[in-house]
Amino acid sequence: MRLGHVIGNVTLSQQDPAYRGGRFLLVQPWSAARFATPAAPSGSGTSLVVYDKLGAGVGSIIGYTEGSEAAKPFATATPVDAYCAAIIDEVFYQPPI
Amino acid sequence: MLLARVIGSVVSTKKDAALQGRKLLLLRPLVVDEAKPTELRAGTGTVVAVDTLGAGEGETVLYCQGSSARQAAGMQSLPVDAVITGIVDAVDVQNRSVYPAKK
Amino acid sequence: MILARIDGVVVSTVCHPSMAGCRTVICQPLDERGAPEGAPVLALDAHGAGQHQRVLVSTDGAAVRAHVGDEHSPLRNSIIAILDETD
Numbered sequence: 001m002r003l004g005h006v007i008g009n010v011t012l013s014q015q016d017p018a019y020r021g022g023r024f025l026l027v028q029p030w031s032a033a034r035f036a037t038p039a040a041p042s043g044s045g046t047s048l049v050v051y052d053k054l055g056a057g058v059g060s061i062i063g064y065t066e067g068s069e070a071a072k073p074f075a076t077a078t079p080v081d082a083y084c085a086a087i088i089d090e091v092f093y094q095p096p097i
Numbered sequence: 098m099l100l101a102r103v104i105g106s107v108v109s110t111k112k113d114a115a116l117q118g119r120k121l122l123l124l125r126p127l128v129v130d131e132a133k134p135t136e137l138r139a140g141t142g143t144v145v146a147v148d149t150l151g152a153g154e155g156e157t158v159l160y161c162q163g164s165s166a167r168q169a170a171g172m173q174s175l176p177v178d179a180v181i182t183g184i185v186d187a188v189d190v191q192n193r194s195v196y197p198a199k200k
Numbered sequence: 201m202i203l204a205r206i207d208g209v210v211v212s213t214v215c216h217p218s219m220a221g222c223r224t225v226i227c228q229p230l231d232e233r234g235a236p237e238g239a240p241v242l243a244l245d246a247h248g249a250g251q252h253q254r255v256l257v258s259t260d261g262a263a264v265r266a267h268v269g270d271e272h273s274p275l276r277n278s279i280i281a282i283l284d285e286t287d
Binding site (some may be wrong): 095 | 205207209210211212213214215216219224226228233238239240241242243250251261265271272273274275276277282
């Protein structure tokens, strides 16, 4: 899982039938710099679309899985390669000095 | 999944039998710049993806990569790793519309 | 498997059911000299790794799915070993 910041939403006019009921978040992954300084930009050129069922919104910090594991939560075959697994309440980050 | 713009198509006559009748489109990924979050800009790389939804050149689409791509409807037995799974209607960033582009 | 250092934890109340009650730690991948390499990732910790301890992270989802007992878990990274301290 990676941490990411929800920066937007994507709406589809046509979609794979298995997508029914899900939402699509535009997410900016946290870079190493973003972990170190909360004010730092999360990086650029790395935004991705994450499938969400938990109800995350713009401003949420989420934990998302990528790859084949992202398709595991579905009972039927669903083409998802990025899945929102957790809405993060708090991040306690403290690297050694 | 990633957003992408359809920038062209690929035509092939001699191909894996499972690909017969499949439409192949050329995609350029689209990303949001945090420094300038008001627009989508072209990312790096060009990808060829199978299309089942009827996307056309110039349209913005959502595509799925890797083994998850074969989870798309009718793709289970195809030797593909990128499939267009949605045609994008709208994108907003920080609650402001960035697609379709304002006239 | 990757070598990583525990640099923190995250707390989540709204999450996939397979994660509920599990400790989720922030792992900083390390290179062969022990220097940070790339952005931190999250991993499930079933071994009680301490802050700044060095660990092995498995990125194979099958191990986590077996551990949480949920074939439909989206989890992928888990701590599989805590390295011995070698000063």
